Amino acid sequence: MRADAQKNYQRLLSVAREVFQESGAEASLRDIARKAGVGLGTLYRHFPTREALLEALLRDGFEALAAQADALLQAESADAALVAWLQQIIAFTHSQRGVIAPMMHAIEDEASALHGSCVRLRASGAALLMRAQRQGSARPDLDGDALFDLIAALAWLREQPSHAARADRIFALVTGAVLNQEAARGD
Known part of the structure; x- marks a missing residue:
């Protein structure tokens, strides 16, 4: 995995962990992507x-x-x-x-x-x-x-x-x- 892709992957996991702990497992994936500073497509490339x-x-x-x-x-x-x-x-x-x-x-x-x-x-x-x-x-x-x-x-x-x-x-x-x-x- 390219360095920028690995960085996005780790950032998405970190943000998702925070958002899920705050809002639960049904939290908005769009919000996770936004808070991680990536597009929704990037989230779905890593996590379909x-x-x-x-x-x-x-x-x-x-x-x-x-x-x-x-x-x-x-x-x-x-x-x-x-x-x-x-x-x-x-x-x-x-x-x-x-x-x-x-x-x-x-x-x-x-x-x-x-x-x-x-x-x-x-x-x-x-x-x-x-x-x-x-x-x-x-x-x-x-x-x-x-x-x-x-x-x-x-x-x-x-x-x-x-x-x-x-x-x-x-x-x-x-x-x-x-x-x-x-x-x-x-x-």
């Missing part, structure tokens, strides 16, 4: 879709979450590892304002630029869940799809100012429902 821009912004965080899940597969306590990862992914998605809807869409849309990353996250969570199930500390009737849906619901709840105060309590209730009662109580 909103999902492509989101994927570029979220890639490092998604990879870190997947790597963390892989590392947690070695933790002694499978239920504690699952809960720790759930806290991390919910905090991450909450910090990326407005990404829940695009992530939920992307998981089902193989053509989405976010699809591969979202599938990897779901698989990482599913692996942690299956390990907890094998140890008898998680409900056997859940799968990775349901876990991903619960993550999305909990992250969405944190995004709602009127419900944010209850988010920790709801998280505890949901993890108590995911884990077997003995594991949830610490027996």
